[in-house]
Amino acid sequence: MPVVSLRDVSKVYPATTKTGDPVVAIDSVSLDVEAGDVYGIIGYSGAGKSTLVRLVNALERSTGGEILINGQDIAGLPERKLREVRLGIGMIFQQFNLLDSRTVAGNVAYPLEVAGRPKAERQARVAELLDFVGLADKARAYPDQLSGGQKQRVGIARALAxxxxxxxxxxxxxxxxxxxxxxxxxxxxxxxxxxxxxxIVITHEMDVIQTIATKVAVMDQGRVIERGDVFDVFSNPQHAASARFVGTVVKGVPSAAELAVLRGRHRGRIVTLSFRDAGVDQQAVFGELARAGVAFEVIYGGINEIQGRPFGHLTLSLAADHLTEADAVIDDVLARIRELTTVTEVR
Amino acid sequence: MDALIDLTPELWTAAGETLYIVGLTLFFGGLGGLLVGLGLYLSRAGNILENRTVFTVLNVLVNFIRPIPFIIFLAAAQPLARMVVGTGIGNPAIIFTISLAASFAMGRIVEQNLLTVSPGVIDAARSVGAGPIRIIFTVLLPEALGPLILGFTFIFVALVDMSAVAGYVGGGGLGNFALLYGYRQFNPVVTWAAVLLIIVLVQLVQFLGNSLARKALRR
Structure with a gap:
């Protein structure tokens, strides 16, 4: 059973003016988050990702669909019941949202006070958490004495309390x-x-997804337009918006304009080798080129590692001017490389 | 000068009465102001107890009462004072009327101070399961404490100001003293003595308020 399961969830804000249209912030989103996932939700600002995550702990109420937390639908729950649900869901924020009037220890203790835990238990738990986030020495400091990173670590300790x-x-x-x-x-x-x-990580930065997420959903205009394992979405994005996000961290295939510039600088035939599968042996690929006596130069692209698997695109310029029938030699070697990985000749 | 020396006991009595009136009105008016201010803040659109009717009623009431010059409000509220404290004259009436006027003036100040509390902090409290009452006492009031203290200091001066006209309905205090023995007896030295005492009182309270606020803000 998924830990968090959204089914056709919508959030529509009423029109702000009499003649205006209602604003659809979330448009029938369905999403399953399994136990142990680090689920990234990425989108540009205004895509609805923050609203979506605020529906999960009902900081905002959905206007349609089901929101199942450990199997329990919270969409229709009264506020009083929601407070119990929220005890099982921690949250951290962009602006940290610490209580300035309380010390670091006081902030971390806050959820425990709300939950009605006895003082001794609170103190022990706070010490344990501050130790975990590496801020044991800051227990008596106030938030305005901390750096941004320290504040967020306090936020994490508080969320885990x-x-x-x-x-x-x-x-x-x-x-x-x-x-x-x-x-x-x-x-x-x-x-x-x-x-x-x-x-569940909400972000507009793809490198956050690349660093920690195991699964990712791409949001655009209130909808989830693509979802899947991070490696799959990175190596083979299906939508233009997803591809743009991937492009921010992965230098992929050169655009038409970039290609024109490359072509001006490199005389040989230009091919792009795509490494999408961990099984591809790069040594074998380049060995083929070397054995055929084809000179090559990497002119674009790079190799990234996502969830421990290498992946990326390398665009090469190939030349075999010293050989007779150079084109035939190159065609021949490309055919052999195609058996190892994806090759796209760029003309 | 001689007149002033003769009047010294009355001056101290008047100062004591001013302290009494201002002290009690600060308590009742401050409490009323907190309630009105919290009511305005919590019922405001998008806030935790959003309620358009409550907000509109409070908002109109505050805007309606605040601009009325206090001396007119004092006369107009006399029947209400009779109903609530049993008399339309003397210190009980003036304390009631000042508290009422101050509640609305202070209400607006409290509302504005609460609006400076970041909505994100309230989200954080809600996200750990805190309810509205707990949020008021553990988030809103503590987070806005510094500005609130300054607000109360500000309203203190307004209370001293309002208490000065108490003489019109038979109340006492420094304002009444200055009118009675200074202005009407053509004795400016007596008036100035009362003014000087009021200035000293206001300065002391401002100093106290500033230092408490600084402590609350840890600056």
């Missing part, structure tokens, strides 16, 4: 610099591995 099975991260790293982002993502990975917490 009641030992939730689900953690929602709403643009949790968007306000952080790259190095701190990496720190926070590493921490989230540990939360997932060590505590088995299912994480």
């Amino acid at each position: 009641t030992q939730p099975s689900i953690l929602l991260a709403d643009e949790a790293t968007s306000a952080l610099d790259p190095e701190t982002t990496h720190e926070v993502l590493t921490l989230l990975k540990r939360v997932n591995r060590e505590f088995g917490v299912t994480i």
Whole structure:
């Protein structure tokens, strides 16, 4: 059974003016998040991803469909019942949203106070959590004395206080610099591995998805336009929007304009080798070129690693001018390489 | 000057009465202001107890009462004072009327201070299962405490101002003293003495308010 299951969920805001149309923020989205997943939801701002994640803990109420949390539909639950559900769902935010009037320890203790845990238990749990996020020495500090990364670590400790099975991260790293982002993502990975917490990550940054997600859904205009294993979506995006996101971290196939420039600089035949399968032996591929005596030059692309599997596109310029019947030699070698991996000749 | 020396006991009595009136109205008006301000804030569109009717009623009431000059409000509210505190004159009436006027003035200030609390912090509290009452006492009021203290300090000065006209309905205090023994007896020294005491009182309270607010804001 999925931990979080959305079925045809919609969120429609009433029109703001009398003549205006209602605003459809979420348009019948269905999504299953399995236990242990790190599920990334990516989209441009305004795509509805933040609204979607706020429906999962009912910070906003859906206007249609079912939202099943561990099998229980929360869509119609009264506010009082929702509070119990929320104890099992932690949340972290882009702006951290810590209580400035409380110390770090006081912030982490807050959910435990709400849950009515006794003081001794609260203190023990707070110490344990601050230790986990590496802020044991900051227990008595106030949020305004912390850096952004430290604030988010407090946010994570607070979100985990009641030992939730689900953690929602709403643009949790968007306000952080790259190095701190990496720190926070590493921490989230540990939360997932060590505590088995299912994480839903909302982001507009593809490298966040690349770093921690196991599954990804791409959102556009309130709809999920593509979903799947991160490797599959990265290596073979089906929609233009997904491809654009992939393109922000993966240098793929050159565009027509880039190709024109490349062609001006390189005389040989231009081919793109695509490595989408972990089984492809790059040594064998380049060995074929070398054995045939074809000179090659990598002119575009790169190899990335996603979930431990290499993948990417390399565009090569091939030349065999010193050989007679150069074209035939190249055709021959390309045929042999096609048996190993995908080859696209760019004309 | 001699007149002032003769009036010294009355001056201290008047100062005591001012403190009494302002102290009680700060308590009741402050409490009323918190209720009105919380009501305005919580019922506002998009907030945790969103309620258009409550918000509109409170909003109109505040806008309706606040601009009325206090001396006119004092006369107009006399029947209400009679109903609530049993008399339309004297200190009980003035304390009731100032508290009422201050509730609405303070209500607006409280509302504005609460609006400075980031909505995200309230989301965070809701996300861990906190209900509205808990959010009021553990998030809204503590997070807005610094500005609220400054707001209360601000309203204190308005209370001293309002208490000065208490003499019109038979109340006491420094304002009444200045009118009675200074202005009407053509004795400016007596008036200035009352003014000086009021200035000292206001400065002391402002100083106290500032330092408490600084403590709350940890700056």
